[in-house]
Amino acid sequence: MTLTKRALAFAIVLLTLTAMPLLAQPPAQPQQQNEYVPIDELPPQDQLPAAPLLVVAYAVVMLGLFAYVMSVARRMATVQRELERLESDLKRGSRA
Numbered sequence: 001m002t003l004t005k006r007a008l009a010f011a012i013v014l015l016t017l018t019a020m021p022l023l024a025q026p027p028a029q030p031q032q033q034n035e036y037v038p039i040d041e042l043p044p045q046d047q048l049p050a051a052p053l054l055v056v057a058y059a060v061v062m063l064g065l066f067a068y069v070m071s072v073a074r075r076m077a078t079v080q081r082e083l084e085r086l087e088s089d090l091k092r093g094s095r096a
Helices: 001-024 051-096
Strands: none
Touching: none
């Protein structure tokens, strides 16, 4: 083995031995905060990126609920008119 190959092998072994403890350490845990921090002061990765989707989901649910209530109200009004018509038919039939 030539001197350059030995030096290269030694450098690789040395780098491997010094880098292994660094790679084996668990990632540093983020420091917990003990006080309230407004969301606009948080870093972007800690903010809620799904907030617009959450608002849209609630809006869709509320619109669906409103449409359902309106549909039920319309059907109830139709049933009420039919009931009134039947009552008037009964009154007219009993008088005759």
